[in-house]
Amino acid sequence: MTQDDLSPGLSSARASLVGGRPQEALATVRVLLDRGTESPALHGLHAQALLKTGDEAGAEAAADRALSLDVREARALCVKGDILSRRGELRDANAYYGGLMRVLEGAPTLDADLKEGLARARELRQRVTGDMMQTLQGELQGAGFNEERSHPRFRHALDLALGRRALYMPQPKAFYYPELPASQFYPRADFPWLDGVEAATDAMLAELNGVLGKENESFSPYVQTMPNMPKRPGDLLIDSMDWSACFLWRDGRETAYAARCPQTMAALADAPLCRIRGRSPQVMFSQLKAGARIPAHHGYVNTRLVCHVPLIVPEGCRFRVGNDTRHWQRGEAWVFDDTIEHEAMNDSASDRVILIFDIWHPALSEEERHLVGTLLEAMDAYSPNPATWE
Structure with a gap:
């Protein structure tokens, strides 16, 4: 049949x-x-x-x-x-x-x-x-587990095991360095030099206000059309002032705005800035317009981490890295791995501005940093119009 x-x-x-x-x-x-x-x-x-x-x-x-x-x-x-x-x-x-x-x-x-x-x-x-959760909670409590005091890594692992959170892994667009520890947000205590950066919040804000008044001059779209390169279809942020930046350092080169913001640059004196000729550091005031959103994306290399210092942050602004969503608080810095999927939202009625800069991944030795820089510089020599690391 x-x-x-x-x-x-x-x-x-x-x-x-x-x-x-x-x-x-x-x-x-x-x-x-x-x-x-x-x-x-x-x-x-x-x-x-x-x-x-x-x-x-x-x-x-x-x-x-x-x-x-x-x-x-x-x-x-x-x-x-x-x-x-x-x-x-x-x-x-x-x-x-x-x-x-x-x-x-x-x-x-x-x-x-x-x-x-x-x-x-x-x-x-x-x-x-429900039965499993009850059993697990009983066993874990007997072993000394506490939802608030136990290690954040274990709490994260437990959420993943129970399906309460999704798993996100680093996915660098351009270069992957194996065996580097990867965290969505890094413990603030791992970066004691951030104390000096946060202490300069008022000074940085004053310098920011000095350049904010001339938006057309100092801020430009963060994502721009590359000369002689095709425009990415469907990317609403290309050439848009919804997400704009005033660069103090761009692609490893100091700009005129660094001299106009000396206290901001002085605050970064102890930061292990990622230095690669033609690439980094990137130091910028990043502005996200009211109601705008930066869609989920991944960074280019996992040999660096990215730092945010919130300066002008109205309520309703949030930032997600992987399965962890946080709200910026003025003067409270954080460090994250931008090769893990991340996105930014400004659901407020006014603009958000933060200081962004990149640092070397702390697990890299000085020799590794030197070799990574040499490798990426050599690779860029064969790339037409290398794009800024987003």
Whole structure:
């Protein structure tokens, strides 16, 4: 029998099952099976019809047969989950229900029996997850775990293990240096020299205000069309003042604005600025217009980290790195890995301005920094119009 011959019979059995007539569906399926037909969907219908007519053993055998032909057969997954759940074998039932959820999630329409099965799957998953959470919490508390005081890395790992947070990894656009520790936001205590930077917040703000008054002169779009290079389609920030910058250092070269902001530059005297000829450091006042957003993106190299010092920060401004979203606070600096997906949002009614600069990754030795710089400079020599590291 061909698939075309099988389809009308399958459709009839399915209609009977969905219509609440499992005996009728069972009779149709048996006719097809007696003809020697094989189909995952047919065995799945058989399993569901048998279960609804009270033959649990037959239903399980039919479901096993369907899954031996196709591990994604939805009705068979549902039947296995239902039977194991009835037996109290909840972890095994959860595994089959999990498969059912992966198969059916996002489907535009579902038959009534599958919709009901999906609801049971979700309910059991919540129950099993709740039981697991209770067990884990008891075990961890007995081991001394505290939600507020235990190490942030373990709390992060626990959230990942429980599916409460998504996993984000470094994805540099241009150059990956292996075996470097990667954090979304780095512990503030790892950078004691930031004390001096933060202490200069008022002085930096005064110098910022001195250049802010001449926006057309001092600030320009951060993302600009490159000469003789194609414009990236769909990038609304290219040549847009929604995200603009006043550079004190750009691509490793000092600009005229550095001399106009001497206290800002003095505050960075102890910072281990990333120095690569033609590339870095980058030191800038970065302005994000009211209502603007910088979409999720990745930086170019993981041998540097990026620092923010908030200067003008209205309420409603936030910054996400990986699965960690924070709000800027005036004068409170942070350090992050920009090769991990990150985005910025200004949901306020006024502009946000921060100081941004890049530093060497602290795990790199002096020799490594020298060699990385030499390598990237040599690579740039063969690149047409190298773009600024975003």
